[in-house]
Amino acid sequence: MNGQAVVLSTQQRAVQAAAARLRRRRRLHDAIVRVASVCAVLAIWEVGAREMSPLLFAPPSRILAAGVEMIGSGELWPYLSLSFRVAAAGMLLGTVVGIAAGVLIARVRLLDLALEPFVIALYSTPMVALIPLVVIWAGFGDAGKTVVIFLFAVFPVLLNTYQGVRGVDTRLLEVARSFRTSERALWGDVILPSALPFIVAGVRLALGRALIGMVIADLYTSISGIGYLIVRYAQNLQIDRLLVPVVILSLTGVTLVQALRWAEMRIAPWQFAGRDD
Amino acid sequence: MTPKIQIEQASRMFSGGTVSAFEDLSFDVYDNEILCIVGPSGCGKTTLLRCIDGLVPLSAGRILLDGSPVTAPPSRMAMVFQHFGLFPWKTVEANVGYGLRLAGASPVVAEDRVRRTLTLVGLQPFARYYPYQLSGGMQQRVGLARALAIEPEVLLMDEPFAALDAQTREILQEEMLRILDQERKTIVFVTHSIDEALLLGDRVIVLTARPARVRAVLQVPFPRPRALAAVRADPAFGTLRARLWDLLRQELQ
Numbered sequence: 127m128n129g130q131a132v133v134l135s136t137q138q139r140a141v142q143a144a145a146a147r148l149r150r151r152r153r154l155h156d157a158i159v160r161v162a163s164v165c166a167v168l169a170i171w172e173v174g175a176r177e178m179s180p181l182l183f184a185p186p187s188r189i190l191a192a193g194v195e196m197i198g199s200g201e202l203w204p205y206l207s208l209s210f211r212v213a214a215a216g217m218l219l220g221t222v223v224g225i226a227a228g229v230l231i232a233r234v235r236l237l238d239l240a241l242e243p244f245v246i247a248l249y250s251t252p253m254v255a256l257i258p259l260v261v262i263w264a265g266f267g268d269a270g271k272t273v274v275i276f277l278f279a280v281f282p283v284l285l286n287t288y289q290g291v292r293g294v295d296t297r298l299l300e301v302a303r304s305f306r307t308s309e310r311a312l313w314g315d316v317i318l319p320s321a322l323p324f325i326v327a328g329v330r331l332a333l334g335r336a337l338i339g340m341v342i343a344d345l346y347t348s349i350s351g352i353g354y355l356i357v358r359y360a361q362n363l364q365i366d367r368l369l370v371p372v373v374i375l376s377l378t379g380v381t382l383v384q385a386l387r388w389a390e391m392r393i394a395p396w397q398f399a400g401r402d403d
Numbered sequence: 404m405t406p407k408i409q410i411e412q413a414s415r416m417f418s419g420g421t422v423s424a425f426e427d428l429s430f431d432v433y434d435n436e437i438l439c440i441v442g443p444s445g446c447g448k449t450t451l452l453r454c455i456d457g458l459v460p461l462s463a464g465r466i467l468l469d470g471s472p473v474t475a476p477p478s479r480m481a482m483v484f485q486h487f488g489l490f491p492w493k494t495v496e497a498n499v500g501y502g503l504r505l506a507g508a509s510p511v512v513a514e515d516r517v518r519r520t521l522t523l524v525g526l527q528p529f530a531r532y533y534p535y536q537l538s539g540g541m542q543q544r545v546g547l548a549r550a551l552a553i554e555p556e557v558l559l560m561d562e563p564f565a566a567l568d569a570q571t572r573e574i575l576q577e578e579m580l581r582i583l584d585q586e587r588k589t590i591v592f593v594t595h596s597i598d599e600a601l602l603l604g605d606r607v608i609v610l611t612a613r614p615a616r617v618r619a620v621l622q623v624p625f626p627r628p629r630a631l632a633a634v635r636a637d638p639a640f641g642t643l644r645a646r647l648w649d650l651l652r653q654e655l656q
Contacts, residue, residue, distance in 0.1 A: 301488035304456055304476050305502040305553075315501070319492040396491040396535035 184366035189373060192366040202355075206374065209351035212268055213340040216275025220336065221329055224280045228287025228325075249281040253339065257346045271343040271351075278339030279332040286328025290321030323394035330386040337379050405470065406431035407557065407589045408455065413464035414614075415454055417447070423614035424450040427464070430608055430617055432557075437583065437590040439600035441647065442610030442618075443654045448593040449485070451615070452561050455591060456482050468557070477557075478506065481550035485562040487542045489534040495545050496521065496530040502553040520548040523582060540571035544578070551586065560592045564599065576602055577631050584628045597647045601625075602634050609650045619650050 168186050175185035184192075196202040231237045231245070257274055264270040294317050302316050344353020352371045359368035391398055414426045424447030432438045442448050453459040455466055457473040457480075466473045468480070481502065489498050496517050503513040521527045524544040534542050543563055550558055564572040576599060583590075583603075594600050600607045601623055609618040621643060625634050634640055 297484070297486055297488055298490065300453075300458060301482075301484060301490075304458055304482045305505050306476050306478060307505055311505060315490065315493075319490070394492070396533060 180365060181363045182365065184369055188366040189369045192364075193370040193373070196367065196370055202370070202374075205351050205355050206371070209340055209344060209353070210378075212271045212343070212351070213275055213336055215268075216272045216339065217279050217333065217336045219272065220276045220279030220332055221283050223276070224283025224328065224332070225287050225325060227280075228284045228328075229291055229321075231284075232288045232291035245281070245284065249285060253277045254342060254346075257342070261347055266348040270347045271340075274343040274347070275336050275339040278342075279336040282331035282335060283325070283328040286324045286331070287321065290324025290328075291317060293324070294320045323390055323397060326386060326390050326393060330383055330390070333382050333386065334379060337375060341375065407434045407436075407469065408432035408591070409467040409470075410451075410455070411465050411467070413451075413454065413466060414462050415447070415450055415459065416462055417450065423447075425610070426614035426616065428610075428616055429464075430620070432589060432591055435587050435589055436605045437592060437603055439592045439594055439604030439607045440610060441594060441597060441600050441607060441651065442615055443612045443651065444595055446610050446613045446615045446654075448595075448610065448615070449561050452482070452559050452591065452593050456480055456559050478553070479556040480559060481553050481555035481557075482559045482561065483543075483546050483550045483563045485565050487534075487539075487546045487566070489542055489545055489549075491534055493533075494530065495526060495532050495534065495537070498534065498545055499548045499552050501549055506553060516552050516554075517548075520552045523551065523585065524548045524578070538571070539567050540575055543567065543575060547579075547582075551582075556589060558588050558590045560590060562593055562595065565595065572599075573631060579603060580629050580631070597644055597651070598635075600647070601640060601643055602629065602631060607647065609647065609654075612654045618654060621647065 172185040172187060175183045175188075180188070193202075231241055253274070256277060260273045260277070261270050264273045298316050298320070299312070302312050307315065340351075341353055341356075344351045345357070349357060352375065355371050356368055359365075409431050411429055413428045415424045416422060417424050428451070440448055440451070450459065454461055455473065457466075457476045460474070468477055490501070493501065499520055500513045500517045503516055508516070518527065518530075521530055524547055526541060526544050526548065529537060529541065534545065537545070543566075546563070564575050567575065580603065590603075592600070592603055604623050607621045607623060609621070610616065611618045623643065624639055625637060
């Protein structure tokens with residue numbers, strides 16, 4: 127039997143190598159399509175925007191030139207760092223509170239029953255509507271901005287964590303009980319590993335919302351940071367410069383979301399298995 | 404000889420319901436015997452097995468292991484699940500070592516035991532794989548290895564091969580015969596396959612439709628070590644098979 131398994135494994139290796147070749151080819155094809163699409167859109171944008179008044183729109187080349195200039199002169203950095211520092215603080219707070227609250231609500235029935243209506247109500251409330259109240263409580267400064275970003279970020283993390291912990295396969299819980307698990311071991315062996323992909327997906331959703339929260343906080347509290355840049359350039363009708371922070375925001379979002387997607391695949395490869403078959 | 408497991412007037416409703424899974428059920432399982440339980444689908448065989456493992460309490464009666472009542476999963480029992488029940492985030496060796504680690508085995512002992520058990524089921528080359536990278540048959544070998552690794556006195560098997568295709572099932576049945584020749588244990592094996600019961604069992608208990616009661620107990624006469632082809636070719640196999648079918652058919656009507 128042992129020998130048979132080894133034979134099987136060499137055979138399997140050949141099959142795996144063939145499958146890997148196929149995957150590589152498909153991945154190359156997909157990448158080419160993606161890059162071509164981005165190039166085409168940029169080209170149309172470039173040609174189209176050159177036909178328009180620079181007071182209304184700017185082509186990518188001009189945005190790039192403006193970006194290089196703004197970075198070179200050191201004009202961009204203080205505003206960016208201010209916004210991103212606040213965003214990171216709000217995001218971190220939202221993630222920690224979201225995970226802790228999600229786990230607690232999922233595990234303590236009393237909390238679940240008592241808090242569910244509020245969680246759902248707050249999740250469904252557009253957070254923008256709460257900003258005036260936040261400003262009254264926490265002020266116009268960094269604290270107020272952090273609270274706004276926190277409010278944007280916390281609920282996706284909380285709800286995903288809750289779902290992840292609640293959604294643990296009851297059959298696996300029974301397996302664990304059958305092998306005489308302790309409550310603590312159950313968390314480490316079953317509940318957290320099973321909830322982790324959900325939690326990371328929650329953080330990914332929260333990131334997108336935190337970036338929205340960041341700009342809105344800049345605009346609705348004291349006008350500073352990236353929001354200030356956007357408003358100032360809009361008032362001067364410097365569209366190319368206005369679009370620089372916008373592009374940076376969008377690239378930041380894409381990068382972080384892709385990084386988290388990659389993390390999700392690394393954490394829970396079994397959820398993505400079988401897609402090639 | 405006192406039986407290894409005694410089931411005494413045991414009753415249990417299906418969880419949450421008012422429907423009886425089994426009622427006033429009594430039978431014994433002897434030391435080192437392989438007892439196969441067959442019955443119409445939905446007659447509560449799985450519920451019975453979960454009760455024997457102490458995962459689910461009885462509503463009446465009692466189940467004794469070596470003379471003392473089972474109230475929680477005993478360390479001397481291990482279960483093999485129909486759905487395999489492997490942890491997708493653990494490697495094959497971590498899955499097999501799961502019960503050992505919970506039982507507090509030292510890493511050295513656990514590692515050695517995992518290696519030996521994996522060799523026994525023919526999966527040593529796949530120790531570092533994850534379950535999703537294995538076929539269904541290999542996954543259930545991991546499930547079997549995980550149960551064997553804690554060296555239980557009693558193995559509870561809940562339709563372990565039912566989720567597999569016919570060919571894989573036969574291969575695993577042969578595997579099972581080979582492993583049982585090496586490591587004799589008391590086994591309660593729930594199945595809906597008459598062939599499987601006759602192939603593996605020393606005795607076969609036929610349960611009635613629910614609420615399940617003992618309809619008949621059959622001795623399986625084939626000598627061990629057994630082989631699938633030889634058992635099938637035995638004239639007694641046909642007779643017993645027809646007899647079991649008859650009993651089951653009466654229950655299905």
